[in-house]
Amino acid sequence: MKALVIVGHGSHLNGDSSLPIYEHAARIRREIGGFDEVVECFWKEEPSMRHVLDTVESDEVFIVPAFISQGYFTEQVIPRELGLDGSLTEKDGKTIHYAGPLGAFEGxxxxxxxxxxxxxxxxxxxxxxxxxxxxxxxxxxxxxxxxxxxxxxxxxxxxxxxxxxxxxxxxxxxxxxxxxxxxxxxxxxxxxxxxxxxxxxxxxxxxxxxxxxxxxxxxxxxxxxxxxxxHPSMARLIADRAREAEAASLA
Amino acid sequence: MRERTGNVAAEAREAFAAWISESDDGRVFGEVRIEKDGSGYSIRHIEDEGGENLDVSTDPTDAREISRFTESGEYRPLKSSPNLRRRWELRLSGEAALVSAMNYFYPAGAVHWHLDREGELETTSFRENASRQSGMYERAKHLSDEAAQNAAKACCEDDVCLKKTLWDIDDDTPLEAERGDGEIPCPEPCSVFVSFARRVRSFEKEEIYADSDGLTPSEKEDIAALVDGAASGGVSFAREAEFEEPVNERRMRYRRLTLAPKLRPEGESG
Structure with a gap:
């Protein structure tokens, strides 16, 4: 089974901050497909990155950070909180692919x-x-x-x-x-x-x-x-980013 | 962290569904009651036992929208706060939908409940959690034990969070706060707590600026805000996790522990 985990920043104060993440996840579940599970997690909301993998049943997991650029969050916070070793991590019986942020992606x-x-x-x-x-x-x-x-x-x-x-x-x-x-x-x-x-x-x-x-x-x-x-087409970009991470690990 | 074997999420789904099915009148989890409903499940707010005039849905992802705002329209940054809105019902077709909805009401709650029952839930102490913080949350590392204990009493007890707090300050310093009676375990300080701890650290740091009565600048600011609010006919509360604002419930709970005793010294009547 394959899971897509989308990581958002989230907010303690603004209920709209995480909304696009939920909407993109729903769109991938409903329209784009390709994953048995699509799960959201956040830095400042729940589920936290720290615990989200406990909720995932799939043995192959693709993590896509919904962040524009490479930096503090994608390089330090996300790998630390999710317990990742790099672009590919084997952990708790799962193979975890970590894709890069969205901004530099060709789409x-x-x-x-x-x-x-x-x-x-x-x-x-x-x-x-x-x-x-x-x-x-x-x-x-x-x-x-x-x-x-x-x-x-x-x-x-x-x-x-x-x-x-x-x-x-x-x-x-x-x-x-x-x-x-x-x-x-x-x-x-x-x-x-x-x-x-x-x-x-x-x-x-x-x-x-x-x-x-x-x-x-x-x-x-x-x-x-x-x-x-x-924008609704960010959902496609997120799914494509995950597939690219899969292709890169097979290459 | 210890390496896990087996599919914890799938085991939790089965165990959680079995726990619901074993009970005749359903189970309470946080503020919801879950009952077996034919081959599926029904979830309602515990206050909506009568089941009249409920807005019924069969889509588990509706749990996200239900749990997003309070009855009065305030954003809920912490899903285990005792402020879930009422008058809805989810009728779900099976185990997968049940767990999906529960993960929106109480994210990771079912899996942590399962691991806790199996004696396999790993906890992370406040010190361990704070030591890995970076950036703006790094200062939570420097919180004293006493302030951390008071922060947990202010931020984590059942009046403000329904999770059962399982973590301690560190391996040798148990938490003094009431841990809570609910079913949902809290294995590690959450981001709302870390943000609160960061604010409490700033209160600790300004103690050197206390006046001759021992009152710090932010304590005086809070008292003034309360006086202003009450004098204008009503104290309006800051948002749930807006800890930099004086009239925030958790901030006030912390002041009750640390400021109220200064204003009402022992032996003096209140």
Whole structure:
């Protein structure tokens, strides 16, 4: 039997934080298939990573972290809490495959573009258009921004938008400056975040002066999308990530 | 951790289902009563024994939505808090659906219940748990034994968490808190406790700033918040795990243990 375990951050305060994880799990169970069990676990909610494997009946387990970038959580916290040795662990009669985070996975640009298409459906956007990928970023870890640049580059290669830029909350280039200075009549801002939360709902709209999905100012129309991580096609990305981990261990 | 043999999750599913089936009037687990219902199972809130006007579902994953918010719409970060909402019933077709629903109501509860009954549940002490914390939770390591004991009394007793606390402070220091009477074992401090312990550590660190009456800055902040709230017609509580806010239930339970005795010294009438 095969189990997929999706690891989310979760929250002690915000009931919406874990919602996309549950929704993606339900979608994989219902529509995508390929696993006998699909189980959710969290850092700050229950079941904890520490105990989730006790609830899994399957002997082959695929762990997919619902995190954007490689870093503190995917490298330290998740392996420690789940008791993993690396990409492959044999433990308690189970073979456990640990897949990498989602942001650098080759399917990610497609999810971003689907999110963008959803946002722009039925909206007029004549003239030049820039796509701006918004990442959290941190000066503490280069991987956090690296994955945003990687996706921007991959989308740029497809020649869909006149410009593809990146901006961050906690490091340079800072997002409000990017949106202000980008030379395009239409600016599409897509948060490359896993869930809705304090940043996507409050700090970002406030700091950038967004009026909602569309803000027109200084001759520019700024379109603000929902986070990539809540898009339904993330479910497919998670399942594909697990299958890739399986293929890698067979190779 | 000791290597386990056999399929613990499958054994737990069978044992849990058998335990329900053995009983004529069902079993209580946390705040739910589970009964055998023909070839399936029925789960209800223990307060909904009469079974009238219940919102009935046959989908085990509905347990997640039921257990997400309290009756008054507050988010429930800790599923074993005694605040599960009422007026629903799950009618489930078999063992797998039963355990799936139970894992949403009380995550890992059934498997820990089984391992505990078999004498195979491994516990992790507070010190062992705190020693592996990193990042923002690292400071929980430095909590004194006394503060850890009070934190557990404030955070883990049945008034605020229905799990039976099995862990100790360390191998030589048993927990002083009432461990609880429920069926759901708690083998290790949870993330809500670690977050609370981190806040209590900040209370310990500010003791050097106590005034001549022994009151610390955050203790005075809490008293002021209570006075302000009561004077405006009602004290509104912070969210369940919002420990940085003065009027949080667990924070207040900790103050009852550590601040109330300072305000009402022994021998003085209250």
């Amino acid at each position: 990610m640009p497609d999810v971003i573009l689907e999110r963008t298409a959803d946002l722009m459906r039925g909206k007029e956007a004549g003239g030049t258009t820039a796509l701006v990928l918004l990442g959290h970023g941190t000066d503490l870890n280069k991987n956090s921004s690296g994955v945003i640049y990687l996706n921007a580059e991959r989308i740029r290669e497809r020649n869909i938008y006149d410009l593809v830029e990146v901006g961050f909350l906690d490091q340079e280039p800072e997002i409000s400056g990017v949106v202000e200075n980008v030379e395009a009549e239409n600016v599409i801002v897509i948060p490359v975040f896993i869930a809705e939360g304090w940043h996507t709902r409050e700090t970002i709209p406030e700091d950038l002066g967004f009026d909602g999905e569309v803000t027109v100012r200084d001759g520019k129309a700024v379109f603000y999308g929902a986070p990539v991580g809540t």
